[in-house]
Amino acid sequence: xxxxxxxxxxxxxxxxxxxxxxxxxxxxxxxxxxxxxxRYLFVYFVxxxxxxxxxxxxxxxxxxxxxxxxxxxxxxxxxNRMALKxxxxxxxxxxxxxxxxxxxxxxxxxxxxxxxxxxFGTGNARGMAGGISVALITTMGGLLAAxxxxxxxxxxxxxxxxxxxxxxxxxxxD
Numbered sequence: 001x002x003x004x005x006x007x008x009x010x011x012x013x014x015x016x017x018x019x020x021x022x023x024x025x026x027x028x029x030x031x032x033x034x035x036x037x038x039r040y041l042f043v044y045f046v047x048x049x050x051x052x053x054x055x056x057x058x059x060x061x062x063x064x065x066x067x068x069x070x071x072x073x074x075x076x077x078x079x080n081r082m083a084l085k086x087x088x089x090x091x092x093x094x095x096x097x098x099x100x101x102x103x104x105x106x107x108x109x110x111x112x113x114x115x116x117x118x119x120f121g122t123g124n125a126r127g128m129a130g131g132i133s134v135a136l137i138t139t140m141g142g143l144l145a146a147x148x149x150x151x152x153x154x155x156x157x158x159x160x161x162x163x164x165x166x167x168x169x170x171x172x173x174d
Contacts, residue, residue: 018137021105025098025138029145032094035087036152043159047084051167054080058171073171080167084160091153095146102142109135 015022054076063069113131116124 014137017133018105018141019108019134021101021108021134021138022141025101025105025141025145028094028098028101029149032091032098032145032149035091035094036149036156039087039091039156040152042086043084043156043163047163050083051080051163051170054167055170076171077164077168081164084163088153088157088160091149091156095149095153098142098146098149100142102139102146105138105142106135109133109138 015026018025058064058073058076061069061072064073109131111131112134113128116127116131120127122128
């Protein structure tokens with residue numbers, strides 16, 4: 001229990017030393033991971049049942065080769081594609097924004113460093129180190145958060161593409 005409280009204290013110190021921008025990075029990464037987890041739950045648990053219902057509906061049709069049936073098939077595929085791709089753009093946007101937030105923190109930290117230089121000159125190494133620390137911590141935080149989501153986002157997109165292709169193949173005209 002003591003180890004957990006020490007770890008939480010260290011995380012709190014890190015967040016405080018990173019400033020407001022690091023809190024924004026934390027918030028954006030929590031949103032990103034919430035969306036990623038939601039998509040995984042949808043793709044692996046919700047979508048298979050929706051796919052079975054759609055397939056059952058398609059196979060219960062008596063006529064599957066007319067122009068009208070073809071348009072219904074296209075609509076089913078498009079509806080499925082939209083359901084599968086929901087939130088993927090938001091995930092990609094957050095992955096792209098996280099390094100930019102890290103860069104914003106870098107600029108903020110360097111401004112803090114230059115403010116110390118302006119007031120105290122080069123004689124206040126501790127003050128300069130604080131600004132440089134903010135710059136480095138936020139850069140690392142933004143890059144680490146983005147990289148952590150990059151693999152899972154790419155894997156989700158590949159899975160969605162395969163699922164859409166699978167739906168299109170399963171709803172073929174007889």
